[in-house]
Amino acid sequence: MYVKKIAPSLNCGLDLIGEVLYGKWKIRILWFIHEGHLRPSELQRKIPDATRRVLNVQLKELEDHELVTRTIYPVMPPKVEYHLTGFGKTLIPLIRSIGLWGDEHQERLRRVILKQNALSVTESEVDEILS
Known part of the structure; x- marks a missing residue:
């Protein structure tokens, strides 16, 4: 298991x-x-x-x-489910807001990410991929 060599900075909320x-x-x-996909196999299908x-x-x-x-x-076979705690549920409005921000800026974000990940792709190729 990976062990961090440097202690995390925990000086503010962002940290x-x-x-x-x-x-x-x-x-x-x-x-x-949050959407009800509680079992590891369901999460695996949602995030292939x-x-x-x-994931584990x-x-x-x-x-x-x-x-x-x-x-x-x-039971046999073993069954495992995950549920949000009350504390975890407090993150859902933030995650929803982040998702909405991503939706609002998706064209720009895709363009920037494609440029960053494929330096050999030209601007016109990026436009073609996005269209």
Whole structure:
């Protein structure tokens, strides 16, 4: 397991939220649990680019940060579900706002991201991809 070599800076709210939500899939995981996708297999289907291992690590971190709880049912085959805690539910309005901001600026964001990720792509190729 990865252990951080430098202690996190926890001097302000932005430091704290960054520490809790840092991870490529955490915001999506929280949102999909909020929408009712509670089982790891459901989350895997909703986020197919995330490996099962990465999802499990990020779910564990969200659990450690008291944003989700894990329930293990004593059945065969084993059944596990995740639920937002009351604390985790307080993030949903923020996640919704971030999503709306992304929707509002999606054309510009796609253009910037495509340029950044593909330096060999020309401006006209970016326009073609976006259209």
